[in-house]
């Protein structure tokens with residue numbers, strides 16, 4: 001990464017932190033809630049162990065530089081665009097990346113866990 005790009009990204013950090021703090025509901029759904037909300041129409045039941053690992057990654061590795069964004073702030077397509085750079089920043093290995101992706105996907109799909117932030 002170029003020095004300039006690092007500077008630009010550091011400069012944008014305070015804005016991001018402010019946004020995160022101002023968020024009324026910093027929702028990072030619990031794995032239990034996702035599993036409870038899961039229904040067969042959503043597809044194959046996710047593995048709760050993988051989800052728990054992914055959630056931990058989200059709350060630790062992904063929260064080193066900024067507070068964790070509410071999952072439902074972005075739709076699946078937007079997450080897909082933002083993730084590669086962030087996964088790179090967080091230096092995740094493939095296993096951690098897979099778990100994180102599984103968690104994000106399940107959290108976005110599960111109806112109970114998606115509704116609360118709709119529109120924010």
Ligand code: HEC
Nearest residue numbers: 009010012013016061062064065066069082086087089090
């Ligand atoms: C090394 C520091 C660092 C780590 C680790 C990191 N981020 Fe970020 N993140 C940033 C910075 C800086 C920004 C704001 C500037 C930007 O978008 O590049 C940002 C922005 C974001 C945004 C908002 C982007 C937007 O356009 O609004 C999301 C969502 C995000 N990060 C998610 C994650 C996730 C998920 C992880 C873990 C895989 C992660 N971040 C790990 C530094 C980091």
